[in-house]
Amino acid sequence: MQMLIDGDWTDAESGETIAVENPATGTVFDTVPLGDAGDLGRAVDAATGAFDAWSHRSLRDRGRVLFTGAEEVRRRNGELAALLTAEQGKPYREALDEINGFANTLEYYGSLSASLRGDYAKLPGYGHALVAKVPLGVCGAIIPWNMPALIMGWKIGPALAAGNTMVLKPASTAPLTCLTLAGILGGAGLPGGVLNLVTGSGETVGRAIARHPAIRKVSFTGEVETGKQVMADAAPAMKRVTLELGGSDPMIVCADADLAEAVEGAVRGRFYNCGQTCTAVKRLFVFEEIADRFTEMLTERVGSITVGDGMQKGVTMGPLNNRTVLDRIAAQVAQVRERDEGSVLTGGDMPEGQAFEGGYYYAPTVVSGVPDDSVLLTEEVFGPVLPVVAVGSLEEALAYANRTRFGLGASVWTKNIGDITQACEGLRAGMVWVNQHLRIPPEVPFGGVNESGLYRENGYDALENYLERKTVLIRP
Structure with missing residues (x-):
């Protein structure tokens, strides 16, 4: 399978590939491109070019694309669950739950998108104060192999609903379901360049996402030490960083x-x-x-x-x-x-x-x-x-x-x-x-304290993290 840049399926510029194994047998059943910083740069250029048109689409229209994508994912959930089991290893029943969880998340943010609004106040002596909420621009995401489809939904749902474009790196051992989901969204009306997936190693593509000056926010899920490195790499450009790290x-x-x-x-x-x-x-x-x-x-x-x-x-x-x-x-x-x-x-x-x-x-x-x-x-x-x-x-x-x-x-x-x-x-x-454990509906904020991370996935909190405040003072 190829990676997705600017709406097109493409190989890495190097021509090299990564083998994807079935963990139940240890056998290789597919390959994906071994992308590098150059491929990541192409994806960022595509996301940059798509940002203006996507961010100016109506809130309702952006939400409609997410709903349409979720509907198609549900229609194909059996096929997607089988693919997820083949590359990740989890039982088919659990894989089916995860695929449906991806659709749930898109539907939640699709429903939330039309409610986005800023603030207003009349301030004597200053005039009218408007606080607009605007998208950040190009955002990056780095996701793990344990729950690849669900966590992809957690990241792209709020980012796209808020009007951002995105470059995402799936895990090298479980990239296929994420690539397929991205293709489904493209078929559901998501314009080329709005969502780009670059496969490759964390050391090359992951670090390139954290370091690229045009990427304004990075959302990472993975190990604690890697999360610390992502934060350090993102610091020189003052990027926003969301980290969902390990737990005990x-x-x-x-x-x-x-x-x-x-x-x-x-x-x-x-x-x-x-x-x-x-x-x-x-x-x-x-x-x-x-x-x-x-x-x-x-x-x-x-x-x-x-x-x-x-x-x-x-x-x-x-x-x-x-x-x-x-x-x-x-x-x-x-x-x-x-x-x-x-x-x-x-x-x-x-x-x-x-x-x-x-x-x-x-x-x-x-x-x-x-x-x-x-x-x-x-x-x-x-x-x-x-x-x-x-x-x-x-x-x-x-x-x-x-x-x-x-x-x-x-x-x-x-x-x-x-x-x-x-x-x-x-x-x-x-x-x-x-009297329960592990259940995480998309409507509630999720994340950790101490070394388990910074900021939150899910809920309205995640949507707010993909928006910038712009204050406008109008003197009549």
Whole structure:
């Protein structure tokens, strides 16, 4: 598949390509161009040329294009979900949810676009004060491989609705669905040059996006250290930067929680997308009086997860996306064993058998008795491994939960309104769930505190981040 610049499908100027693997088998099934800074420059030129006409289209007209695109995505959601499973690895059912989530996001910003307006005040001695909200210009986006379609929607929805044009770099291991979605939007009436996709490495294309002087805003989702580099690269041109980075989300289960619901919440919150979600449950804190029973129920439920190729019927967890992530997860669990940092209750290794040969599989894993300094509690574990820690009180749970450099999401499971209030006030996170975890509707702002990022995706907040204020004083 080729990349998309100025409405046309094109190869990289170098002629080089990147192989795209199916993580279920480790086999190559497609290639995309290995773009470079020169290709990125062509895309920026196209976006610059398209900006004036797109930004002057009526708000309603821009929203109509997003609605039409969303409608076509829904019509083709089965085909798109199969493609997403093939390149990313997640089960087909999860891929279908993600594609529909992309459409939801476009529809939300399509509905919001017509409500954009500035402010007015009559100021004695000065005249009439108008504050217009105008688009920034050309914006850049760098997205990861774990939720490529959904996160693409989070970035292009508000940017395009606000009247900006965009250059986007999809992840090298999962670019195909994003390219296909961009093509669908073009067919739905999005003019050439408004949305351009350049494939390539983060070191070349990603850094070129952050550094290019004509790009006025960069939105990045990915690892913390890379996010810091993006911010540094963007600083000389005083670009706006939105960073949605890593997380180590705590889940607190109080003594009065519905255990069955909490177990299901932990399983979905941790093992959805093979644990490759920034806001996945990554640290589980359970009150001591229910810890044994909860852990027993959890271990039994995790043992029932069916691992395999995401296109196979009955599979509830697919492979990890790539060899690097698999090796990292295996090393983290090996460290736990080598240092005797806990007990592996289930999983803890790569599954064996002909069905798993060549793929990047890791068994869903539960570990108990983890000490405070274990890598499972101190670093982000981006895969299907869940540590369980018994705590004596909500105060102890909150202290554990906040003992991290991250602050993306967190959840508390209880029926006690006092405990809910204490937890919601005490958890240092950008998003707190009560008796649920992981769900992020497009209508609410999402992002983190501390090293989990800057500013917010989704909601009206994201739309505002793609607009500039221009003050006009009129003296009659």
